[in-house]
Amino acid sequence: xxxxxxxxxxxxxxxxxxxxxxxxxxxxxxxxxxxxxxxxxxxxxxxxxxxxxxxxxxxxxxxxxxxxxxxxxxxxxxxxxxxxxxxxxxxxxxxxxxxxxxxxxxxxxxxxxxxxxxxxxxxxxxxxxxxxxxxxxxxxxxxxxxxxxxxxxxxxxxxxxxxxxxxxxxxxxxxxxxxxxxxxxxxxxxxxxxxxxxxxxxxxxxxxxxxxxxxxxxxxxxxxxxxxxxxxxxxxxxxxxxxxxxxxxxxxxxxxxxxxxxxxxxxxxxxxxxxxxxxxxxxxxxxxxxxxxxxxxxxxxxxxxxxxxxxxxxxxxxxxxxxxxxxxxxxxxxxxxxxxxxxxxxxxxxxxxxxxxxxxxxxx
Numbered sequence: 001x002x003x004x005x006x007x008x009x010x011x012x013x014x015x016x017x018x019x020x021x022x023x024x025x026x027x028x029x030x031x032x033x034x035x036x037x038x039x040x041x042x043x044x045x046x047x048x049x050x051x052x053x054x055x056x057x058x059x060x061x062x063x064x065x066x067x068x069x070x071x072x073x074x075x076x077x078x079x080x081x082x083x084x085x086x087x088x089x090x091x092x093x094x095x096x097x098x099x100x101x102x103x104x105x106x107x108x109x110x111x112x113x114x115x116x117x118x119x120x121x122x123x124x125x126x127x128x129x130x131x132x133x134x135x136x137x138x139x140x141x142x143x144x145x146x147x148x149x150x151x152x153x154x155x156x157x158x159x160x161x162x163x164x165x166x167x168x169x170x171x172x173x174x175x176x177x178x179x180x181x182x183x184x185x186x187x188x189x190x191x192x193x194x195x196x197x198x199x200x201x202x203x204x205x206x207x208x209x210x211x212x213x214x215x216x217x218x219x220x221x222x223x224x225x226x227x228x229x230x231x232x233x234x235x236x237x238x239x240x241x242x243x244x245x246x247x248x249x250x251x252x253x254x255x256x257x258x259x260x261x262x263x264x265x266x267x268x269x270x271x272x273x274x275x276x277x278x279x280x281x282x283x284x285x286x287x288x289x290x291x292x293x294x295x296x297x298x299x300x301x302x303x304x305x306x307x308x309x310x311x312x313x314x315x316x317x318x319x320x321x322x323x324x325x326x327x328x329x330x331x332x333x334x335x336x337x338x339x340x341x342x343x344x345x346x347x348x349x350x351x352x353x354x355x356x357x358x359x360x361x362x363x364x
Contacts, residue, residue, distance in 0.1 A: 115189025208339025
């Protein structure tokens with residue numbers, strides 16, 4: 001039984017796909033009036049600190065006018081790890097590409113990074129593409145290590161996925177076509193986003209977050225699930241009875257040891273509550289009321305402890321993996337647009353203040 005649950009934790013079913021499933025590289029928005037709004041998708045590969053390849057896609061609203069072509073640099077100004085743009089001519093992997101896309105300058109826009117759940121992949125961002133691009137934002141999606149068609153063998157529920165997101169943030173922060181960064185995560189992706197957004201090295205890069213079905217810790221999730229099943233499985237008469245709490249904690253400790261042996265990560269290291277207390281980025285916390293995998297109380301605790309501006313959205317009914325209600329994706333996009341707008345105003349005020357200080361210092 002422990003081995004079976006260990007597999008579900010660190011090696012859930014892998015959602016594989018073909019590159020063609022991502023659709024065309026050039027497309028029009030599906031929204032009403034979007035006929036003339038041409039968008040493009042650029043596929044690339046990043047390599048994280050563990051040496052695993054991360055398969056990525058960057059969706060860009062190319063219909064936005066570019067006042068200064070220099071703002072649309074195609075390559076990062078600074079990049080400390082390996083990257084490969086799969087749409088570049090002569091890369092050899094993708095065929096039948098419109099190589100004119102490679103030479104197209106990109107508009108300078110804010111970018112939202114989508115972070116999928118433990119059994120997901122970058123295809124899960126498909127429902128969000130139109131909402132974000134219609135508002136003039138670009139969208140970056142990728143497969144975490146051990147997921148989709150990226151490298152790696154195991155899923156660590158945020159443990160090593162942190163380094164994947166850090167890899168992506170380092171890449172995007174070096175692009176001249178990215179004016180700001182927001183995060184939209186679901187389940188494992190939400191927990192990963194929260195832990196990285198509170199990190200001293202990256203907190204200043206994150207203008208806002210959407211956290212959908214975020215859990216407080218892996219142990220809390222396992223504890224909830226175990227306590228829900230206690231009493232449903234009859235014990236043999238020869239088995240001595242333990243207090244329910246002790247029995248659950250011993251079972252989780254056994255799982256922790258098995259996961260450490262199998263995948264080399266400590267599930268107790270995935271605890272987002274300390275991060276929530278220190279994080280200052282505006283956040284929209286969303287959760288399905290009928291979620292039986294990650295109970296609603298996880299998001300309720302996050303709301304209580306979160307250190308920055310916070311908004312909550314509870315979906316009536318629904319479950320952990322159900323499609324989100326009509327209008328939620330639009331609400332999430334509008335929320336991040338507001339975050340980017342506030343961040344831009346704050347930057348302008350800061351620049352203005354610095355200018356005044358320097359101006360008066362020159363006459364001192």
